[in-house]
Amino acid sequence: xxxxxxxxxxxxxxxGRKVSAKLVADKLGKTVQAIYGYEKGTIIPDILxxxxxxxxxxxxxxxxxxSDEYEGIRVSDIAQKPIEKEEDKPSQEVTHISTQxxxxxxxxxxxxxxxxxxxxxxxxxxxSIMANGxxxxxxxxxxxxxxxxxxxxxxxxx
Numbered sequence: 001x002x003x004x005x006x007x008x009x010x011x012x013x014x015x016g017r018k019v020s021a022k023l024v025a026d027k028l029g030k031t032v033q034a035i036y037g038y039e040k041g042t043i044i045p046d047i048l049x050x051x052x053x054x055x056x057x058x059x060x061x062x063x064x065x066x067s068d069e070y071e072g073i074r075v076s077d078i079a080q081k082p083i084e085k086e087e088d089k090p091s092q093e094v095t096h097i098s099t100q101x102x103x104x105x106x107x108x109x110x111x112x113x114x115x116x117x118x119x120x121x122x123x124x125x126x127x128s129i130m131a132n133g134x135x136x137x138x139x140x141x142x143x144x145x146x147x148x149x150x151x152x153x154x155x156x157x158x
Contacts, residue, residue, distance in 0.1 A: 003066055004038075004041070004045070004050070004064060004065065004066070005038060005039045005040055005041035006039075007063070007064050007066070008035075008038050008039045008053060008064065009039040011053070011057045011059065011064070012024060012035075012039070012057075021035040021036060024053075024056065027056050028049070028052045028053065028056060029052075030049075038053075047065075050064050050065060
């Protein structure tokens with residue numbers, strides 16, 4: 001058992017009140033075997049695991065580590081940063097669904113952009129007809145039903 005392992009074991013067994021390894025494992029998202037491995041020194045925890053232990057036992061991280069440096073990392077720097085919890089990260093399933101929804105929404109957006117472009121084109125044609133006088137467009141006679149159909153298209157599409 002190394003110093004960190006001894007400290008973890010003593011924190012779990014403080015003042016005769018023993019906290020089960022299962023409870024610690026569940027709270028830290030680890031297995032019971034991993035908790036025992038950390039305490040015996042057969043598994044070397046990284047600094048973020050030690051930070052989770054410190055938060056669980058409500059002690060300063062430096063108290064568990066015993067100095068301000070662990071594996072080349074300043075403990076005081078790590079102690080200030082919040083731990084990103086697994087439940088804060090989107091699951092693979094949520095990420096997949098989000099990607100799928102994004103693709104579907106993008107297709108719908110492209111469809112509506114296309115319809116908007118069509119409506120704008122129709123409106124430009126109507127404005128041109130009106131500017132040249134109803135019934136005339138670039139010297140040609142425009143049937144009134146064509147103007148009516150364009151106006152209807154603009155209302156339906158737009």
